[in-house]
Amino acid sequence: MVIDVLWNNINILKIQKRNNLYISSIYKENINKVRENGFPLYFLKDVSVVSDELPDIIKHRISNINNMKGRLKFKNDNIDNLEEQIYEYINKTECRRPTDKFSIKIQI
Amino acid sequence: MKENIEDYRKAGFINLDEYFLNNPGSFTYPYYIDGYDEKNFWTQVGKEDKEKFIYVKPREGKEAEDIYNVYAELLYQEMMKQVGIKTANFDASYYDGNVATLSENVLDDYDKNEFIINSSELLCSNRYSSDSSIEDLFNTIHDYCEYEHIDKKQEEKCYKDIQKVCIADIFLLSTDRDINDLDFIAGKDNKENNVLELAPLCHNTYALGSNFSKDEIIDMLDNCDDMEQRLDLCYTDLGIPDDKINDNYLYWEDSLYYFIDKDEELEEFAKYCAERMNIDEAILKVEKKTKSKIPQEYKEFVRASFDQRFRALCDCLDLDYYKLMDEKYYEYEMEEK
Numbered sequence: 001m002v003i004d005v006l007w008n009n010i011n012i013l014k015i016q017k018r019n020n021l022y023i024s025s026i027y028k029e030n031i032n033k034v035r036e037n038g039f040p041l042y043f044l045k046d047v048s049v050v051s052d053e054l055p056d057i058i059k060h061r062i063s064n065i066n067n068m069k070g071r072l073k074f075k076n077d078n079i080d081n082l083e084e085q086i087y088e089y090i091n092k093t094e095c096r097r098p099t100d101k102f103s104i105k106i107q108i
Numbered sequence: 109m110k111e112n113i114e115d116y117r118k119a120g121f122i123n124l125d126e127y128f129l130n131n132p133g134s135f136t137y138p139y140y141i142d143g144y145d146e147k148n149f150w151t152q153v154g155k156e157d158k159e160k161f162i163y164v165k166p167r168e169g170k171e172a173e174d175i176y177n178v179y180a181e182l183l184y185q186e187m188m189k190q191v192g193i194k195t196a197n198f199d200a201s202y203y204d205g206n207v208a209t210l211s212e213n214v215l216d217d218y219d220k221n222e223f224i225i226n227s228s229e230l231l232c233s234n235r236y237s238s239d240s241s242i243e244d245l246f247n248t249i250h251d252y253c254e255y256e257h258i259d260k261k262q263e264e265k266c267y268k269d270i271q272k273v274c275i276a277d278i279f280l281l282s283t284d285r286d287i288n289d290l291d292f293i294a295g296k297d298n299k300e301n302n303v304l305e306l307a308p309l310c311h312n313t314y315a316l317g318s319n320f321s322k323d324e325i326i327d328m329l330d331n332c333d334d335m336e337q338r339l340d341l342c343y344t345d346l347g348i349p350d351d352k353i354n355d356n357y358l359y360w361e362d363s364l365y366y367f368i369d370k371d372e373e374l375e376e377f378a379k380y381c382a383e384r385m386n387i388d389e390a391i392l393k394v395e396k397k398t399k400s401k402i403p404q405e406y407k408e409f410v411r412a413s414f415d416q417r418f419r420a421l422c423d424c425l426d427l428d429y430y431k432l433m434d435e436k437y438y439e440y441e442m443e444e445k
Contacts, residue, residue, distance in 0.1 A: 060229050098161040
């Protein structure tokens with residue numbers, strides 16, 4: 001599973017899940033472009049190359065996943081299957097907001 | 109078919125249900141601004157060329173208390189305007205059969221390179237927890253400004269603006285704010301400089317004692333002592349440092365002294381709030397905006413609750429309550445004329 005974090009549709013961060021670890025890599029070649037569009041590097045300052053947790057910026061965006069369940073009308077209504085719900089939530093919404101340019105995409 | 113949401117206002121409230129029924133194409137998937145809030149969402153309204161986002165905060169019902177909370181939000185924003193603090197431009201509405209507030213996106217132009225970041229998002233990037241203190245927030249802002257090469261003046265303004273909001277919150281008995289629900293505008297401005305500034309405020313549902321039920325409000329109006337005691341306990345928990353807490357004072361008094369004791373500008377601002385904030389003017393403006401009448405018992409209650417806090421604050425700030433009231437109402441009456 002690969003999670004892509006984008007800013008204004010430009011890739012910034014790639015997170016690969018291998019076993020129970022998340023391996024993060026920054027798209028260095030795109031940093032100047034996203035900086036021009038207002039992206040703060042501050043968000044990347046603590047991203048670990050290898051971690052057993054998703055980076056904070058992603059975790060924060062999906063932190064209320066259980067509360068959102070009702071409104072999102074998930075196909076799979078099994079609340080125990082949180083990881084699947086997170087994928088479905090991200091796939092459906094790309095975690096976009098009208099107040100910033102972040103989006104998150106998943107490739108399985 | 110009416111396309112302007114203002115045309116859907118009935119008895120003061122814009123009926124979004126009816127709007128979406130008549131304008132199905134304009135409704136998009138809800139987007140969430142706050143990672144901790146499950147109900148609030150963004151949606152699009154208007155025709156394609158004039159499409160804009162609105163922020164909707166639905167309440168859980170349409171009981172008296174829910175209606176009070178909507179009016180509290182509107183009164184709060186009017187009173188913040190009186191002292192020059194920007195808030196979202198809230199309006200009263202119905203959504204999903206319940207009352208709600210709505211506001212246009214506070215970012216003027218979404219295509220600009222500015223964006224809104226919530227304080228919880230900033231704090232979590234700096235490894236602070238959900239019960240962070242105001243000083244944690246200041247440290248985080250400092251780190252952000254250093255990292256993004258934001259100039260010292262702008263950083264200082266950011267601290268001052270946060271503290272001014274906290275002081276104004278004390279006047280308005282706001283219990284709804286914690287350090288995790290302030291928003292900031294960040295990104296790049298038109299001159300390509302990195303920016304960080306306090307965004308217009310969005311979270312004010314429980315201002316002016318509106319956290320109480322209708323029965324409690326009616327009881328309090330009959331019992332001044334009870335009202336005084338209960339309202340004294342209305343404060344925003346900002347996590348001010350333990351050594352600034354004095355057991356002889358109420359928490360909001362400690363908060364006020366924490367902000368004004370070492371800063372003349374903030375003390376002046378507190379005095380400015382005392383001079384400028386006028387609940388009657390705010391009530392009139394809200395009624396004019398919504399083309400409706402605020403429920404009488406709630407109107408009496410917010411007048412009394414503001415007045416009680418205002419008196420207490422005049423004592424804290426060494427101001428003459430009666431003189432201020434005379435001046436305020438003389439000016440107000442002249443403006444009305």
